[in-house]
Amino acid sequence: MSLITEIAHNAAQAAKTLALLSTPQKDAVLRGMAGALRASMDEIIRANQQDLEAARENQLPAAMVDRLTLTPERIEDMAQGIETIIELPDPVGTTRELGSRPNGIEIRKMRVPLGVVCMIYEARPNVTADAGALCFKSGNGVILRGGKEALQSSLAIAKVLHGVLETHSLPTALISVIPDPDRSLMMELMQQKDYIDLIIPRGGEGLIQFVTQNSTVPVIQHFKGVCHLYVDKDADLDKALQLLLNGKTQRTGVCNALEGLIVHQDIAEQFLPQAAQALQQRGVKINADQASAGYFDNATVLSDDAFGEEYLSLEIAVKQVADFSAAVAHIDRFGSHHTEVICTQDMQTAELFQRSVDASVVMVNASSRFSDGGQLGLGAEIGIATTKLHAYGPMGLESLTTEKYLVNGEGQIRD
Known part of the structure; x- marks a missing residue:
C-alpha cells in the first residue's frame, strides 16, 4: 500500500469513529483545539517564519505572502472560529419528516456526514485549523494537501490538533496532512475514490482547473473571486464610497476583495471624481473603460473584453454602464x-x-x-463554493453533510 493510499484508507477508517461521538463530546474536543492553538502560538509562528523566509527567497506575489502570513491576531481568529463552531447546532443526525404513504410506510430524511473530505490548497495555513474543526464537528475525516509554500505552518498546526485528538483517545488520521507536496502524490490522491468522498480545491485558477480535470473524486470548485460593486443611479454616494474603499483596500489578497467597480452613467459625474480622489490617496491603480478613464490620473484604458481580472492587489477595473441591465450583463460576462x-x-x-x-x-x-x-455566522468556513452542486457560497457545517432517507414500515411489500 502506497503512502497516499494508506493515508486515505486510515482517514476513512478514522471517520467511522466520529459516528460514536455525541455532540458534547465533539464540542469538548474542539474546545481543546481552540485552547491548544492559543497555547502553541509561538511554536506555530516559528514554523510560519520558515515558510515566509522561503516565500521571500522565491519572490512569491505579495497577495500570496499575505495569505501565508500568520500573526498572533490571525491565530486568535482561528481559535475563535473553532469556538464559534462549538456554539453552532450539530447538523449530524437531525431529521425531517416527509410524511406517510398510502400503504403506511413512514419516510424521513436524516442528515449524515459526507465521509472523507480532501482539501487541496495553496498558501493558506489557516485552512488546516478551519477545515479540521469543521470536518470534525460535521463527522467527516479530512485530508489536507497544502502547497509547499505553507507546509511547515500546516504541519505545526496539525501537530497541535493531533495532540488534542490523542488526549481524547481519537485517531490522528481524522485530520491528516500530506507531508510531501510532490505533485505526483497529489495526482495519486485525486484517484482515491474508494476512500475519499469529496475534493475541495482552493487556490489559483491553474490549481482549480488541474484538480477538476484530473480527479476521479467529485470536486466542488472554490474559484477565484472577481467581485464587483455596482453603484446604481439611486445610490447613497457616501455609502457607495465606503463600500468601495472597504471592499478594495481593507485587505487586497483575498477572494472577497473588490476587483471591479460598475457605475451607472447618471451618477458617474458625481461619484467618479470622489472615487478617484479616495482611491488615489490609497495608491490604487485604475484600469477603466474609455468613458471612465478621464476621471482618473494615469488610468489604463481597457478594451471591452479585457475586464474580469482578479488583481489581488491595490488595483481595480472601472466600467460605466447605461442602465441596470447593462450592469447585470457585465457581471454575467466577467464575474466568477x-x-x-x-x-x-x-x-x-x-x-x-x-x-x-x-x-x-x-x-x-x-x-x-x-x-x-x-x-x-457559519464559524470558520471550508471555502466559498462557486459551483452549485451540492453547495453554493461559504461552506459551513451543513454543507459538509448530506441527507439519506429513513423508511419505516410494518412488513409492507410492493405489489
Whole structure:
C-alpha cells in the first residue's frame, strides 16, 4: 500500500469513529483545539517564519505572502472560529419528516456526514485549523494537501490538533496532512475514490482547473473571486464610497476583495471624481473603460473584453454602464459567481439585483468583505463554493453533510 493510499484508507477508517461521538463530546474536543492553538502560538509562528523566509527567497506575489502570513491576531481568529463552531447546532443526525404513504410506510430524511473530505490548497495555513474543526464537528475525516509554500505552518498546526485528538483517545488520521507536496502524490490522491468522498480545491485558477480535470473524486470548485460593486443611479454616494474603499483596500489578497467597480452613467459625474480622489490617496491603480478613464490620473484604458481580472492587489477595473441591465450583463460576462454587491436606495432595484445576478453571495449596501463564513455566522468556513452542486457560497457545517432517507414500515411489500 502506497503512502497516499494508506493515508486515505486510515482517514476513512478514522471517520467511522466520529459516528460514536455525541455532540458534547465533539464540542469538548474542539474546545481543546481552540485552547491548544492559543497555547502553541509561538511554536506555530516559528514554523510560519520558515515558510515566509522561503516565500521571500522565491519572490512569491505579495497577495500570496499575505495569505501565508500568520500573526498572533490571525491565530486568535482561528481559535475563535473553532469556538464559534462549538456554539453552532450539530447538523449530524437531525431529521425531517416527509410524511406517510398510502400503504403506511413512514419516510424521513436524516442528515449524515459526507465521509472523507480532501482539501487541496495553496498558501493558506489557516485552512488546516478551519477545515479540521469543521470536518470534525460535521463527522467527516479530512485530508489536507497544502502547497509547499505553507507546509511547515500546516504541519505545526496539525501537530497541535493531533495532540488534542490523542488526549481524547481519537485517531490522528481524522485530520491528516500530506507531508510531501510532490505533485505526483497529489495526482495519486485525486484517484482515491474508494476512500475519499469529496475534493475541495482552493487556490489559483491553474490549481482549480488541474484538480477538476484530473480527479476521479467529485470536486466542488472554490474559484477565484472577481467581485464587483455596482453603484446604481439611486445610490447613497457616501455609502457607495465606503463600500468601495472597504471592499478594495481593507485587505487586497483575498477572494472577497473588490476587483471591479460598475457605475451607472447618471451618477458617474458625481461619484467618479470622489472615487478617484479616495482611491488615489490609497495608491490604487485604475484600469477603466474609455468613458471612465478621464476621471482618473494615469488610468489604463481597457478594451471591452479585457475586464474580469482578479488583481489581488491595490488595483481595480472601472466600467460605466447605461442602465441596470447593462450592469447585470457585465457581471454575467466577467464575474466568477463569487460575490456581487449593489449600492442603491431603491429596494425594488435591490431585490431585482439579488434575483437576477448569478453569484453565490449577492449583497445590498454591504461590503463584499462580509462574504465569509465567519462573518455570515457559519464559524470558520471550508471555502466559498462557486459551483452549485451540492453547495453554493461559504461552506459551513451543513454543507459538509448530506441527507439519506429513513423508511419505516410494518412488513409492507410492493405489489
